Amino acid sequence: MSNVIIxxxxxxxxxxxxxxxxxxxxxxxxxxxKIDLELCNECSHCVAVCPKASVSMPDYDENEIIEYEKDxxxxxxxxxxxxxxxxxxxxxxxxxxIETDKLNKxxxxxxxxxxxxxxQLNQFIIIKDKIDEVRNSAINTLYDMAVNTDYxxxxxxxxxxxIKMHEDYKDKNIDRLFFNAxxxxxxxxxxxxxxxxxxxxxxxxxxxxxxxxxxxxxxxxGFLKTAVALSGDIKKSxxxxxxxxxxxxxxxxxxxxxxxxxxxxxxxxxRII
Numbered sequence: 001m002s003n004v005i006i007x008x009x010x011x012x013x014x015x016x017x018x019x020x021x022x023x024x025x026x027x028x029x030x031x032x033x034k035i036d037l038e039l040c041n042e043c044s045h046c047v048a049v050c051p052k053a054s055v056s057m058p059d060y061d062e063n064e065i066i067e068y069e070k071d072x073x074x075x076x077x078x079x080x081x082x083x084x085x086x087x088x089x090x091x092x093x094x095x096x097x098i099e100t101d102k103l104n105k106x107x108x109x110x111x112x113x114x115x116x117x118x119x120q121l122n123q124f125i126i127i128k129d130k131i132d133e134v135r136n137s138a139i140n141t142l143y144d145m146a147v148n149t150d151y152x153x154x155x156x157x158x159x160x161x162x163i164k165m166h167e168d169y170k171d172k173n174i175d176r177l178f179f180n181a182x183x184x185x186x187x188x189x190x191x192x193x194x195x196x197x198x199x200x201x202x203x204x205x206x207x208x209x210x211x212x213x214x215x216x217x218x219x220x221x222g223f224l225k226t227a228v229a230l231s232g233d234i235k236k237s238x239x240x241x242x243x244x245x246x247x248x249x250x251x252x253x254x255x256x257x258x259x260x261x262x263x264x265x266x267x268x269x270x271r272i273i
Contacts, residue, residue: 011054017046090217093253109210113203116195127184138227181251188244200247217255
């Protein structure tokens with residue numbers, strides 16, 4: 001059950017919270033807002049929309065609420081699109097650690113991403129100290145799958161890739177999985193409703209954009225999810241709980257490459273109906 005409090009003394013009965021409540025949990029009674037806590041999903045729209053700050057949620061940190069400042073939200077749409085077009089998957093990283101305050105900002109971007117029914121079940125695991133252990137386990141797991149299972153015979157490209165990845169790492173110390181990035185962020189969830197992948201994908205996209213604003217580069221590592229699904233050792237290494245599902249991950253660090261221009265894309269396939 002939610003814990004939302006409406007200050008009857010300051011509430012003016014304007015009805016803005018009623019109109020903005022997706023759960024239909026708020027009504028006007030005697031010209032004051034009244035909330036049905038059993039319907040509330042704690043989306044906080046009522047807190048954000050109230051012109052008199054009459055709504056509070058004491059179970060949450062009230063100190064992180066920020067008042068509206070128009071100038072700080074005035075992001076030029078053309079500049080934002082330009083920024084996104086210059087986004088690249090980075091596979092060359094400097095031997096430089098990532099500052100804690102920058103990691104915190106990236107996690108904040110993920111924390112503030114939308115989730116289905118506002119359940120906020122995304123969990124974030126930053127892999128730094130154990131990155132060598134995870135890399136070694138993952139490369140070995142993918143190699144074992146490539147050479148010891150019939151499944152890979154139907155995917156000869158990946159079979160050869162995993163074998164070469166293993167050989168390059170063991171014989172030449174070339175990292176073709178994490179590209180020598182200093183950190184990985186994995187997103188896991190206890191979500192069981194089927195929206196976990198969507199929630200994780202939205203969070204990762206927001207986090208990637210935040211990382212790029214901080215001068216960092218990102219590359220999504222789908223092969224790590226494959227390795228995690230096959231290896232309990234990796235789950236143990238990164239501290240996953242038994243009831244958590246591994247959604248996706250990306251490496252990040254300071255790019256050791258500079259891209260001079262955007263790239264072309266296929267035309268957008270869209271319909272207006």
